[in-house]
Amino acid sequence: MTKRKSIIITVALLIAAFALSAVAFGNSLNCCKAQKSSGQERAQAARAVEQDGAQTATVEVTDKGFEPSSLKLKAGAPAKVTFVRKTDETCAKEVVIKEYNINRKLPLNEPVTVEFTPRKGEFTFACGMDMIKGKLIVE
Secondary structure, three states: OHHHHHHHHHHHHHHHHHHHHHHHHHHHHHHHHHHHHOHHHHOOOEEOEEEOOEEEEEEEEEOOEEEOOEEEEOOOOOEEEEEEEOOOOOOOOEEEEHHHOEEEEOOEOOOEEEEEOOOOEEEEEEOOOOOOEEEEEEO
């Protein structure tokens, strides 16, 4: 009888492990789906607005990824980009801009402003897993 109980417990643990793996795998698929679904929005880059001597822009993190997914900035002018995470359904719980050594947590529904002076070129901003991405176009 104890052998039967240990088999039942082992099977139950295997089923639980499988279910947890399926949930974790499903969340990563949602993360990638957000990146792929915003292809049409990627065609048009939003331009930052001049305000108090700095370029300002706001990027929201939604179930579609970063919106807008591209920002146009001017080289050499200070920039303030505010990120607001509006969903808990993606892996974008932080923003990373490697070229500017920026790595900031994005609490849900709290604006987080990163400040830097952009140099000419194209740079990527991404989630911490580097799966959901956006682009900074600096002219």
